Amino acid sequence: MKKLYVLFSLVMVFVLVLAGYTPALAGTPEKPQPATAKICDGVKIVFFPGGGAGTPFTNNVYNGAKQAENDLGAKVDYVFSEWNPEKMVSQFKEAAAKKPDGIAIMGHPGDDAFTTVVDEAEKAGIIVTSQNTQLPKLQAKYAANGFGYVGQVMYTTGFSLGAEAAKRSGLKKGDKAFVWGLLSQAGRGERTRGIKEGLEAAGLKVDYLEIDDATNKDPAAGTPTITGYIAKNKDVKMIILDHGALTGTATTYLKAAGKKPGEIFVAGFDTTPGAIEALKGNYLQLVIDQ
DSSP: OHHHHHHHHHHHHHHHHHTTOOOOOTTSOOOOOOTTOOTTTTOEEEEEEESOTTOHHHHHHHHHHHHHHHHHOOEEEEEEOTTOHHHHHHHHHHHHHTOOSEEEEEOTTOHHHHHHHHHHHHHTTOEEEEESSOOHHHHHHHGGGTOOEESOOHHHHHHHHHHHHHHHHTOOTTOEEEEEEOTTSTTTHHHHHHHHHHHHHTTOEEEEEEOOHHHHHOGGGGHHHHHHHHHHOTTEEEEEEOSHHHHTTHHHHHHHTTOOTTSSEEEEEOOOHHHHHHHHTTSOOEEEOO
16 A cells, blocks of 8 residues: 555656646745645546456555545546456557546556557656556656656565475475466566576476466456366465465365365465455465565
8 A cells, every 4th residue: 555655646746747837946935725725636647456446456556546546636547457468558548548647557568568658658748657567668768757666576576475485385395386377478477487486496396377368357267277277286285376366266266176274385465355364264375465
């Protein structure tokens, strides 16, 4: 929440510059302001919370942005993307066409996918900034215009979870771990790569499966996939779910697979209500939160 608040506040500040706001010079009488005026009154922003409206992690992002909107007074449109990178890019084009003062995006599609549309937006005077997944090339290019980043360092976060899971689980070299992630996504996939390499550095054997679009949108849709994997790989001793919503569904997955609490060491991301329930029930042993 605090990170999101800072992100949103920074967007607002840069947008004020874009909108022509100038502070009074020393010794210059300030224009009287209405008692109810807020620093970002009249500023228009499009904000991408990432996933589906009302889903746990996305709802946390939305609530943080909504609080900043209420505190600072901007007019904000929220765009939900079901965690679909292609959709994020097409929605960005639609958002830029409305000519807002600023756009706060999720960086999942990666630098290459976003470059053309962000270039066009910046030329049109729209300030763009990123959250949750880094866009290092675009950030370097437009940092002076207000392009920043709030969120985790993807590869480092993934590697940290993989290494810590290997350590805490007590597994031996050659034991099998299953990683369910998003390796194919240019920016977002760095976290999955970090997980794999963290586990491999500990000597574990890693099976990997890409999260399909249906499961990315609705974790319950992946239940047959994970139960099928567990049924075919009875020697699997660890599962890492590289997705906050899937991590929050750990209890459902393990129960459907007929596994008892703690029978398989499970780790994942984000302390959503579902993840907390899974931790309490010992269907989830380790969570890293951003």
